[in-house]
Amino acid sequence: MPSNYTFNASMSCSASSDSGYSVSQTGSFNLNITQVNSVQSGRKEIALTNTEICAAPSGTGMAGKIVYVRNLDKVNFLEVHSVASVDTNVIGILEPGEWLFTVLRDDQAVGASADTAVIDIEYFAVEIDDQA
């Protein structure tokens, strides 16, 4: 049975150079999402071929998904892509320990592929409706 949720996000980023210059940015938002059919979170093993992280959103009024992916590997990088196809519609390439967070307002699945060897990821994926 579809359920309603509230999603809270806050982020802080900074960049600095050897020259001594640095800049930082922060932001936060709340998102009320309704009639959600799919909430997924946990750890997953990613193969060298496409491994689906979340299926394409389905159900009445579904308009996209919130996605977080963290590369837990200590050596190799990871490719994250929409449309669940390697090297197509790439969302990000994550070095070991790096993560991405984004909201994709489309009806595509999200997948990932390892480059050199199987990689473990930490992730969550939550459908969002067209009112969110």
Next chain:
Amino acid sequence: MAIQTTSFSASGTFTLTDAEGTTVFSYSPSFTSGSNVASISITAGEVLAGTTAVDILIGGEDAAAVAASNHDRIYTFVKNIDSDHSIEVSPAGQEDGSSLEPFKVEPEHPQRVWA
């Protein structure tokens, strides 16, 4: 042009709560990148995004420098500070040459840490 060495750090807290107030999950990840080298290393500020494409980050003549290091990657943080309209962010260029997925940022939402 001289090159610069930079590093990037990100942290966040993401929490999903159900209608009864129960926390479904909460993540608080962070990372600091390795050193990155590029001809133009850091750009930041505010920009008026029109209805046609507007460059907001590194691009154009710097593409080769970006491509030469770190899997052709740019760390980005994009925040829509408009109160009414969404924007679409369209990264260009990535390893293996295929296009990156564009994404929409709703009003007053920061939604992207990395691209």
